[in-house]
Amino acid sequence: MAERIHSYRTRAVILRRRNYSDADRILTVFTPGFGKRMLIAKGSRKTTSRKAGHLELFNHVSLLVAQARSWDIITESVTVESFLKLRGDLNSISRAAYVCELVDAFTAEDDEYEAVWELLLLGLRNLDGGPGGVAEADLFLRWFELQLLRLMGFQPELFVCLGCGEGLQPVENFLHLNAGGVFCPQCGRTMQGAEPVNVSTLKILRHIARNQWDALNGLQLTHASAMAVESVLQRYLVTILEHRLKSTDFIHRLRQSPAGSKKIGDAGAHVAFRGSSHSPPDPEDSFKEVD
Numbered sequence: 001m002a003e004r005i006h007s008y009r010t011r012a013v014i015l016r017r018r019n020y021s022d023a024d025r026i027l028t029v030f031t032p033g034f035g036k037r038m039l040i041a042k043g044s045r046k047t048t049s050r051k052a053g054h055l056e057l058f059n060h061v062s063l064l065v066a067q068a069r070s071w072d073i074i075t076e077s078v079t080v081e082s083f084l085k086l087r088g089d090l091n092s093i094s095r096a097a098y099v100c101e102l103v104d105a106f107t108a109e110d111d112e113y114e115a116v117w118e119l120l121l122l123g124l125r126n127l128d129g130g131p132g133g134v135a136e137a138d139l140f141l142r143w144f145e146l147q148l149l150r151l152m153g154f155q156p157e158l159f160v161c162l163g164c165g166e167g168l169q170p171v172e173n174f175l176h177l178n179a180g181g182v183f184c185p186q187c188g189r190t191m192q193g194a195e196p197v198n199v200s201t202l203k204i205l206r207h208i209a210r211n212q213w214d215a216l217n218g219l220q221l222t223h224a225s226a227m228a229v230e231s232v233l234q235r236y237l238v239t240i241l242e243h244r245l246k247s248t249d250f251i252h253r254l255r256q257s258p259a260g261s262k263k264i265g266d267a268g269a270h271v272a273f274r275g276s277s278h279s280p281p282d283p284e285d286s287f288k289e290v291d
Ligand SMILES: [Zn+2]
Pocket: 161, 162, 163, 164, 165, 166, 183, 184, 185, 186, 187, 188
């Protein structure tokens, strides 16, 4: 007697692929309704497979999936967005890989995270869309990291002291990665594991954390500031995940290649905006806005 096969349709982004047997692949996908899920694409390694082209990394696809005892089986796939521009640029590919690896690392299988799905699509579309340079793409990654941390309940505390609860002042404060945020000088100065964080780095972190991407687009940081902010967030992510993300090495290797177009400004934390007809948000205001 034929067993009844239950199928379901879902949108998905391909986060990861690995070969399985001579013909098949196991895909880690992220979906709006089921969160992360592992699926098998039978026959997708064969060059004649009609499915294969749709199941590239980063693709946004519509899938028909048959339930099975181990991995559910992809029986039909149609590309919704293939992010072709992104695929033509190594810098964008490395950042898309990073975005996908972050989502993979922070989410569990079969837990619904619709907001993360929206963020992931926004991330891939942004990396696909912009004429923006490497510095803008890096700023976008910092924004993406802070948004993902917030959605997953790991937002670092950047506004009030983790010790006394007082609003942080625009002075040198103390960052504690394991504690998940910042302490005021009184609480943090002698605390083990705390490190000084300068005013500008904290201002920029707060500004990125509290704004939507549209409001940040056009913000230019000096190389020194961008590196300081990146260092804080990278180390915070490693503290939470307890492992380094592989695609960060890829990004760093590309950065060392001569084609990298870094924007290098004065040392310190000068923040400038490029050509904009309306007044851009001012990260210097971020301390004033704290109540
Ligand atoms: Zn304090």
